[in-house]
Amino acid sequence: xxxxxxxxxxxxxxxxxxxxxxxxxxxxxxxxxxxxxxxxxxxxxxxxxxxxxxxxxxxxxxxxxxxxxxxxxxxxxxxxxxxxxxxxxxxxxxxxxxxxxxxxxxxxxxxxxxxxxxxxxxxxxxxxxxxxxxxxxxxxxxxxxxxxxxxxxxxxxxxxxxxxxxxxxxxxxxxxxxxxxxxxxxxxxxxxxxxxxxxxxxxxxxxxxx
Amino acid sequence: xxxxxxxxxxxxxxxxxxxxxxxxxxxxxxxxxxxxxxxxxxxxxxxxxxxxxxxxxxxxxxxxxxxxxxxxxxxxxxxxxxxxxxxxxxxxxxxxxxxxxxxxxxxxxxxxxxxxxxxxxxxxxxxxxxxxxxxxxxxxxxxxxxxxxxxxxxxxxxxxxxxxxxxxxxxxxxxxxxxxxxxxxxxxxxxxxxxxxxxxxxxxxxxxxx
Numbered sequence: 001x002x003x004x005x006x007x008x009x010x011x012x013x014x015x016x017x018x019x020x021x022x023x024x025x026x027x028x029x030x031x032x033x034x035x036x037x038x039x040x041x042x043x044x045x046x047x048x049x050x051x052x053x054x055x056x057x058x059x060x061x062x063x064x065x066x067x068x069x070x071x072x073x074x075x076x077x078x079x080x081x082x083x084x085x086x087x088x089x090x091x092x093x094x095x096x097x098x099x100x101x102x103x104x105x106x107x108x109x110x111x112x113x114x115x116x117x118x119x120x121x122x123x124x125x126x127x128x129x130x131x132x133x134x135x136x137x138x139x140x141x142x143x144x145x146x147x148x149x150x151x152x153x154x155x156x157x158x159x160x161x162x163x164x165x166x167x168x169x170x171x172x173x174x175x176x177x178x179x180x181x182x183x184x185x186x187x188x189x190x191x192x193x194x195x196x197x198x199x200x201x202x203x204x205x206x207x208x209x210x
Numbered sequence: 211x212x213x214x215x216x217x218x219x220x221x222x223x224x225x226x227x228x229x230x231x232x233x234x235x236x237x238x239x240x241x242x243x244x245x246x247x248x249x250x251x252x253x254x255x256x257x258x259x260x261x262x263x264x265x266x267x268x269x270x271x272x273x274x275x276x277x278x279x280x281x282x283x284x285x286x287x288x289x290x291x292x293x294x295x296x297x298x299x300x301x302x303x304x305x306x307x308x309x310x311x312x313x314x315x316x317x318x319x320x321x322x323x324x325x326x327x328x329x330x331x332x333x334x335x336x337x338x339x340x341x342x343x344x345x346x347x348x349x350x351x352x353x354x355x356x357x358x359x360x361x362x363x364x365x366x367x368x369x370x371x372x373x374x375x376x377x378x379x380x381x382x383x384x385x386x387x388x389x390x391x392x393x394x395x396x397x398x399x400x401x402x403x404x405x406x407x408x409x410x411x412x413x414x415x416x417x418x419x420x
Contacts, residue, residue, distance in 0.1 A: 012388070125398065128387050128393075130387055130388045175386060175387050175388060176385060176386060176387065177338050177340055177385050177386065177387040177390065177393035178222070178340045178385060178395075180387065180393070180395070181394070181395040181398045182392075182393070182394055182395070182398075182407075183338075183387035183390070183392070183393035183394075184391070184392055184393075185388075185390070185391040185392070188335065188391045188392075188411075188415055189411070189414045189415060193414045193415075196410070196414060197392075197407065197410060197411055197414070200406070200407060200410045201398075201399070201407055204399050204403045204406060204407070205398055205399060205403075
């Protein structure tokens with residue numbers, strides 16, 4: 001391996017993007033960051049983990065804005081007098097963590113606007129995973145264990161949140177092909193076939209012998 | 211080869227999508243359709259080729275609407291009394307040609323809303339090729355021979371036309387990742403690397419030994 005390999009994965013809810021990222025990281029033998037990223041961010045910043053958990057991918061959450069400014073239960077993690085909204089501060093902290101991770105070692109990062117945060121990193125490739133409605137709903141029910149009657153609404157709401165978060169913090173639109181180096185419909189080749197394609201892309205880009 | 215392989219390619223102007231499609235067709239040893247498609251459509255329908263050339267990817271062209279209804283220079287290719295706009299009729303004829311070609315044999319089809327027209331064809335995969343602005347402008351100048359001062363404006367106008375045409379005739383938005391099975395930034399791996407990725411995708415999908 002000649003250089004660091006950074007792969008960011010954005011994904012529609014139910015497309016299997018997280019599983020694809022995890023398998024890809026395993027097969028390339030590199031680190032994988034998803035929810036864990038939040039914990040690292042929390043540890044590094046000294047901010048209560050719950051605060052990150054709840055604002056993650058959910059910008060303009062006035063409850064948390066209020067909580068942070070009006071209660072001392074988490075302490076005050078930010079310098080006083082600043083008028084940057086709390087979600088934006090959390091985004092900045094999380095962005096710094098993502099940049100540090102990408103400087104340190106090869107990794108796969110799922111979600112968290114990592115595509116935009118690492119846009120100018122020459123070692124990074126940016127992937128978007130999507131699928132058709134039926135395939136996503138099946139996965140949401142059968143793999144994520146969501147009751148059938150809630151699956152579609154949850155899918156729509158989650159993707160809307162992801163798009164809102166991404167579009168608020170980046171200059172490109174979530175899910176628009178030109179914002180990613182590779183966008184794949186995971187329904188055509190399934191999880192393992194999709195991993196194969198990303199591996200092939202990484203292999204040519206990074207001149208790997210796999 | 212067990213079944214027909216149909217590959218549609220939509221592309222940003224300057225991304226090298228046509229060249230990628232042509233090389234792909236050569237390497238897979240299957241037919242390639244681009245401008246030629248218009249000729250076939252013209253021949254099959256008995257409509258003057260020039261009419262297709264000018265309305266192609268340019269819907270709501272009132273000059274041609276007027277020409278077709280007000281002059282006898284092309285004859286009258288449509289049944290009298292119909293109130294379907296001429297561009298829509300041409301689109302229907304072109305769609306039928308695309309469907310016939312895809313029924314007949316394996317092929318690569320560039321542009322022409324083929325992704326939407328062949329959406330339900332189980333042997334078809336749908337590709338979108340894009341690239342960054344600098345790479346596209348370089349290609350437009352150096353490979354397409356457009357003067358540097360016109361390159362960017364032509365790029366913007368052409369993509370706008372393509373998007374308008376696609377969005378008018380299909381239910382999905384041009385350039386949105388979820389409308390394609392695979393969307394690739396041709397700047398990362400170049401023309402030959404991008405062809406490799408599509409070949410790999412086709413190989414797994416169609417169970418080919420390449």
